[in-house]
Amino acid sequence: MTAxxxxxxxxxxxxxxxxxxxxxxxxAQTGCRDVVLVERHRLTSGSTWHAAGGIGQLRQNANxxxxxxxxxxxxxxxxxxxxxxxxxxxxxxxRLASSQERxxxxxxxxxxxxxxxxxxxxxxxxxxxxxxxxxxxxxLVCAAFVADDGIGNPSxxxxxxxxxxxxxGARIFEHTKVTGITLEHGRVAxxxxxxxxxxxxxxxxxxxxxxxEIGRLAGVNVPLQPSHHxxxxxxxxxxxxxxxxxxxxTDNNLYFKEEVGGLIVGQYEFDPIPYLEDPIPEGHEFKLxxxxxxxxxxxxxxxxxxxxxxxxAGIKRWFNGIESFTEDGMFxxxxxxxxxxxxxxxxxxxxxxxxxxxxxxxxAHWILHGEPPFDLWPADIRRFGAFHRSKxxxxxxxxxxxxxxxxxxxxxxxxxxxxxxRRSAVHHLLQEQGACFGAKFGWERANWFAPKGVEPRDIYxxxxxxxxxxxxxxxxxxxxxxxxxxxxxxxxxxLSGRDAASxxxxxxxxxxxxxxxxxxxxxxxxxxxxxxADLTVTRRRDGSFFIVTGTGxxxxxxxxxxxxxxxxxxxxxxxxxxxxxxSLMGPKARNVLAQVAEEDISDAAFPYGTAQxxxxxxxxxxxxxxxxxxxxxxxxxxxxxxMVRVHDALVAAGAAHGLRHGGYRALDSLRxxxxxxxxxxxxxxxxxxxxAGLGFAVDLEKPDFxxxxxxxxxxxxxxxxxxxxxxxxxxxxxLYGRETIYRDGERVGWLASGGFGFTLxxxxxxxxxNTQGISSAAQLAEGRYELEVRTHRVxxxxxxxxxxxxxxxRIRG
Numbered sequence: 001m002t003a004x005x006x007x008x009x010x011x012x013x014x015x016x017x018x019x020x021x022x023x024x025x026x027x028a029q030t031g032c033r034d035v036v037l038v039e040r041h042r043l044t045s046g047s048t049w050h051a052a053g054g055i056g057q058l059r060q061n062a063n064x065x066x067x068x069x070x071x072x073x074x075x076x077x078x079x080x081x082x083x084x085x086x087x088x089x090x091x092x093x094x095r096l097a098s099s100q101e102r103x104x105x106x107x108x109x110x111x112x113x114x115x116x117x118x119x120x121x122x123x124x125x126x127x128x129x130x131x132x133x134x135x136x137x138x139x140l141v142c143a144a145f146v147a148d149d150g151i152g153n154p155s156x157x158x159x160x161x162x163x164x165x166x167x168x169g170a171r172i173f174e175h176t177k178v179t180g181i182t183l184e185h186g187r188v189a190x191x192x193x194x195x196x197x198x199x200x201x202x203x204x205x206x207x208x209x210x211x212x213e214i215g216r217l218a219g220v221n222v223p224l225q226p227s228h229h230x231x232x233x234x235x236x237x238x239x240x241x242x243x244x245x246x247x248x249x250t251d252n253n254l255y256f257k258e259e260v261g262g263l264i265v266g267q268y269e270f271d272p273i274p275y276l277e278d279p280i281p282e283g284h285e286f287k288l289x290x291x292x293x294x295x296x297x298x299x300x301x302x303x304x305x306x307x308x309x310x311x312x313a314g315i316k317r318w319f320n321g322i323e324s325f326t327e328d329g330m331f332x333x334x335x336x337x338x339x340x341x342x343x344x345x346x347x348x349x350x351x352x353x354x355x356x357x358x359x360x361x362x363x364a365h366w367i368l369h370g371e372p373p374f375d376l377w378p379a380d381i382r383r384f385g386a387f388h389r390s391k392x393x394x395x396x397x398x399x400x401x402x403x404x405x406x407x408x409x410x411x412x413x414x415x416x417x418x419x420x421x422r423r424s425a426v427h428h429l430l431q432e433q434g435a436c437f438g439a440k441f442g443w444e445r446a447n448w449f450a451p452k453g454v455e456p457r458d459i460y461x462x463x464x465x466x467x468x469x470x471x472x473x474x475x476x477x478x479x480x481x482x483x484x485x486x487x488x489x490x491x492x493x494x495l496s497g498r499d500a501a502s503x504x505x506x507x508x509x510x511x512x513x514x515x516x517x518x519x520x521x522x523x524x525x526x527x528x529x530x531x532x533a534d535l536t537v538t539r540r541r542d543g544s545f546f547i548v549t550g551t552g553x554x555x556x557x558x559x560x561x562x563x564x565x566x567x568x569x570x571x572x573x574x575x576x577x578x579x580x581x582x583s584l585m586g587p588k589a590r591n592v593l594a595q596v597a598e599e600d601i602s603d604a605a606f607p608y609g610t611a612q613x614x615x616x617x618x619x620x621x622x623x624x625x626x627x628x629x630x631x632x633x634x635x636x637x638x639x640x641x642x643m644v645r646v647h648d649a650l651v652a653a654g655a656a657h658g659l660r661h662g663g664y665r666a667l668d669s670l671r672x673x674x675x676x677x678x679x680x681x682x683x684x685x686x687x688x689x690x691x692a693g694l695g696f697a698v699d700l701e702k703p704d705f706x707x708x709x710x711x712x713x714x715x716x717x718x719x720x721x722x723x724x725x726x727x728x729x730x731x732x733x734x735l736y737g738r739e740t741i742y743r744d745g746e747r748v749g750w751l752a753s754g755g756f757g758f759t760l761x762x763x764x765x766x767x768x769x770n771t772q773g774i775s776s777a778a779q780l781a782e783g784r785y786e787l788e789v790r791t792h793r794v795x796x797x798x799x800x801x802x803x804x805x806x807x808x809x810r811i812r813g
Contacts, residue, residue, distance in 0.1 A: 008199040010034035012191045014178050015206035016043040019345050021161035022360025028168030030364055035170040040177040041285035043162055044155045046208040050321035051154040052231055052266055054246045055354040056093055058118050061378045065116045071357030075152055084160035087153030092245040095144040102251055104462035105409050106144040107790035112738040115750030119147045132244045136306055154353045181218040187340040202367055204343045209324050211346035213279050220336040223388035224324040224347035225398025226275040230296055231266030233259050235314040250406040252302040267299050268405040275322045291318040325349050327397035334381040337559045344381050375684040382556035387442045393418045410460035411736050414438045424488035424580050425643035433661050441552045443489035446663040474666035475758040478629050481658035482586035490581050491554035494573045496544040503568035511699040516541040517611050519624055521697055525707025530685035533557045538611045580643040585633030588657040595653035608812050617649035627811035630674035672764040673757040673804035675725040681753040682766050691719045721768045726796040727803050728763040733794050735763040740788040
């Protein structure tokens with residue numbers, strides 16, 4: 001007899017695929033008994049049942065890798081725990097390299113693996129042949145072998161998770177379709193199904209290819225694109241080794257896996273086919289699309305070359321299933337910005353089985369504690385913006401994300417789909433100056449400027465790129481004369497209201513300066529003292545505040561501030577599109593600005609760390625005297641209709657002083673020399689200001705702010721890690737980030753980011769060093785440091801202050 005659907009629950013999970021079952025399992029495991037999962041058909045009937053079942057672990061981000069490792073740990077014990085077979089086998093994986101460029105990519109990955117504690121080794125053709133005797137290896141340069149990777153049966157893993165969830169008290173209802181979602185005061189109140197309504201505190205959307213439709217029921221945007229993904233399974237092949245390592249033949253966009261004596265052969269083409277029916281018609285459960293042999297055919301010769309036995313093997317079954325993809329190839333997790341307690345776990349880009357165990361753990365923690373167990377920004381739903389509601393943008397960007405599944409992971413790779421979309425008011429002027437644009441959060445941003453006769457185009461490489469000398473010239477202009485940067489994509493907010501000052505001061509770790517025109521650099525922290533947001537706050541004459549944060553964090557930081565200000569008479573507005581930003585930086589910046597400003601901008605009249613309303617060539621401008629690049633400079637916030645006027649006036653005035661346009665790559669070089677922290681690189685919710693060297697931006701004398709208690713405890717106990725800047729001694733070495741840090745031969749951390757300092761003419765990295773057993777800064781600096789760069793160790797000098805102008809003399813002009 002089927003149990004009746006309950007009328008209320010603490011948590012309702014929509015979707016009975018491997019992700020939904022994993023979240024139910026982990027919630028139940030943590031003691032949350034009132035969990036209900038509803039599935040429109042039967043468990044696994046969406047994308048899970050036709051997944052190929054390869055389980056890899058290594059990704060570019062440490063915490064995403066950590067999440068995938070949690071999956072492996074779970075799958076190794078799950079069968080014994082539940083009595084339900086999972087098909088888990090730790091057979092390892094081989095990533096094949098048919099070119100030196102692919103080997104270079106794997107060398108970068110090998111160093112990253114070492115940093116994250118993943119076993120990763122290079123094997124030559126003879127060893128590959130021993131592992132997979134029936135595979136052709138003659139064209140291979142090498143392969144990367146990850147011994148801890150494995151395979152599993154997707155449906156069995158999902159059913160084991162469901163059984164484990166039921167064993168701990170979770171209730172699962174199949175054949176229960178969600179038809180509506182009830183909201184009250186901007187918060188989830190109930191899930192309406194064809195079997196009745198369930199009032200609940202929390203909803204979790206694990207709808208897979210239906211997740212976008214489910215989101216619409218509550219006004220939540222889930223920007224994923226359903227798309228075709230094909231593979232076929234052969235009949236038994238004589239002599240095929242059982243459970244050989246999963247093969248990723250990335251240069252040919254193919255993967256191979258042993259399956260009951262036959263082969264699974266799958267592809268990730270550069271021209272994927274979207275599934276365009278929206279909404280998805282009824283009856284799609286356990287459904288495959290007709291095989292598209294013409295789409296697969298271009299890769300068949302390469303598949304037959306790799307495994308010659310395919311020439312005669314019969315095909316047992318062809319899978320053309322629909323899966324969901326995102327623009328950046330990363331899944332979507334977290335609480336939706338539009339509706340409180342509406343969580344999303346979807347868009348798993350064909351590695352949902354590999355992600356499910358860790359994603360379930362992370363989501364359970366997020367649901368119960370209001371935050372993830374560790375920083376998961378690469379997967380956070382708040383990384384998307386308003387333009388991600390566009391079906392057109394989701395379509396083209398999602399297909400590009402899918403097409404990059406096996407593409408080369410070049411340094412500084414820029415995606416192209418959907419561009420150009422957001423452009424500053426001076427975009428055309430920068431284009432005339434030879435700008436090579438990249439994109440972030442939909443914005444076109446000038447990365448570098450090509451001189452006359454040079455094409456403004458990136459040529460990707462793992463060595464010194466084509467833009468190196470041009471970025472160096474922009475960098476030197478900022479250090480020696482003056483440079484102009486368009487930073488209009490900065491996210492900008494206006495905060496007003498009777499309680500604005502007091503509420504914001506309680507939220508920020510720094511004490512907001514009281515004077516009108518003061519500029520405060522501050523962080524917003526979580527309860528653990530970790531950095532949730534990194535802001536510049538300017539107090540205006542009318543008592544309101546002008547707040548600036550990074551381009552990509554517009555949604556996230558708005559939600560962080562909005563939630564932190566809840567209950568106060570404080571009104572937050574996103575004004576990003578109302579203002580452009582031109583940053584004028586360099587020792588000659590004052591000479592240029594003085595020629596177009598009506599006001600006195602001398603050091604006495606306009607000191608560092610303050611803001612003033614100026615008129616520049618007749619245009620009203622909010623000018624902040626700050627120094628991200630480490631030089632005398634101003635950020636000029638200009639109403640968009642005046643941007644061209646101000647730009648042209650600055651360029652004309654700057655001609656006599658050697659002014660150059662500069663791009664974001666020069667800015668990155670400048671900031672690396674000054675060891676400027678950037679959120680999502682060196683700082684995030686896992687790191688405190690004391691660990692990041694930002695203690696100067698914390699006022700522990702303030703009686704109350706979020707994270708204060710955690711920082712007080714850390715002040716007493718001391719930090720166990722510290723951010724350090726490293727300058728590589730070899731002038732030819734390049735750093736990409738995630739390189740392993742060694743101190744006296746012992747692994748002590750990895751670089752959060754890497755770049756090149758053109759003033760120092762050396763590669764620079766910023767990374768956290770384990771300080772356990774180290775009693776002083778002097779002792780920390782005394783060690784012999786090396787960085788592992790593409791599998792080789794190179795000497796590096798540590799800097800506890802910035803490598804360039806450590807006493808900040810130049811900033812103050």
